[in-house]
Amino acid sequence: MTTDLVRRAIPLLAILLVSAFQVSLQTGAGDRVNVAGMALIPGATFEMGQDAGEIPKLMKKFGVSRAELFQEETPRHRVTIGSFYIDRTEVTNAQFKSFVDKNAAWQKDKVATSFHNGKYLQHWNGNEYPAGTGDRPVNFVTWQAAAAYCSSLGKRLPREAEWEYAARGGLEGKAFPWGDEMPDKTRANYGASEIEGPTRVGSYLANGYGLHDMAGNVWEFLADEWQKYPLDSGTDPTSLFKDRSFLAVKTRRALRGGSFDGGAVNLRVTYRDSHMPDNAVEHVGFRCAMTSPQQSEAVNELLRIHYADRASHFGRDAASLVARFSDDHTNISDGRVSQPRHEVFRRQMQAYFDASTFLEWDDIAPPVIHISDDASMAHVIVQKKVRLRARNAAGVEEERADVFAWLSTYRKIGGQWKLTTITSTNTPEDDK
Ligand SMILES: [Ca+2]
Secondary structure (H helix, E strand, O other), X not given: OOHHHHHHHHHHHHHHHHOOOOOEEEOXXXXXXXXXXXXXXXXEEEEEOOOHHHHHHHHHHHOOOOOHHHHOOOOOEEEEEOOEEEEOOOOEHHHHHHHHHHOHXXXXXXXXXXXXXXXXXXXXXXXXOOOOOOOOEOOOOOHHHHHHHHHHOOOEOOOHHHHHHHHHOOOOOOOEOOXXXXXXXXXXOOXXXXXXXXXXXXXXXXXXXXXXOOOOOOXXXXXXXXXXXXXXXXXXXXXXXXXXXXXXXXXXXXEEOOOOOOOHHHHOOOOOEEEOOOOOOOOEEOOXXXXXXXXXHHHHHHHXXXXXXXXXXXXXXXXXXXXXXXXXXXXXXXXXXEOOOHHHXXXXXXXXXXXXXXXXXXXXXOOEEEEOOOOOEEEEEEEEEEEEEEEOOOOOEEEEEEEEEEEEEEEEEOOEEEEEEEEEEEEEHHHO
């Protein structure tokens, strides 16, 4: 099987698995938050923004004469984010209506004048959106109304770094959520699509994380104050949502993603803009995000295990590796099933490590981690390329490269994550 085939097969497998899990979870406060319609994005360290050196090329590519248009995206810098949930689509008119029906303070005729520019829900008739637009993104909303909506569901607005990482959909260094190909009207609702208004959410293909309209349809309000890069990590803007202090926000807020009204250049995952928080306009809406401390910690622990496993390979440390396996773990390797006892397995692994020198372990994509409802079970999917030097059957040392696809099942046993099943397929690189 080629690497490409492995790449295509894994997301399918992931979709099948995730559907087996419940879609609600416990927040720290004990309230159940509905995560239906959200995607779980694993925490990561990534390169945010754009190199200043690329600007002349970008100006030419997008036919832009003003370099300032790209200035706010620079410098490119490393950012680390924790795992989080994010809505798969923009919040719709129908969803926003159920919010204002329950929260009178945010109804069009009751909202405080200090919270909007006079255009809040201007296209609505009282608490009714225009007929036939229930599945379109809500627009003419303010940042505060967006924050209040998310807060009412135990969620919050996404951070700018989270949004950019999520928009990339697992791709590295690409311009758009789908890659580097230029936009056209089949990919996103933007100016050249000539729709001239918001369209049904999810009308265009999702990116690698299952997120729709991260390019176009409506711009999306984010939690962060508008700042030059790098963003100040001292104040976490998501803390605003815990005590509803978002109501006191008066400063400009970041926007992302472009809209039905904008150019191809705005659809780039790094492109930045900002509005005042009370600025309700036609081309801006939002989506929500959420951090679950329990699930977040589980994802982080499993990622730590992943990197510790990697270190065990390079350090020839079979004892540490095997300690992370449950006593009765099952190993399915290229279709062969075994249940090696702990000590036997440790000796096998140590012999393999002693005979090998690991030169490279490169994750082809970030590990995909799915956590069960109560954070007691998890699936971890890993694709990696491994290059090592080892003796062959004839006793001659040779270098080989393999591509592995791993599906591991973990259970929390005695407070520790233990690997219970590992299914792996191994494709020598030469077979490609
Ligand atoms: Ca959008």
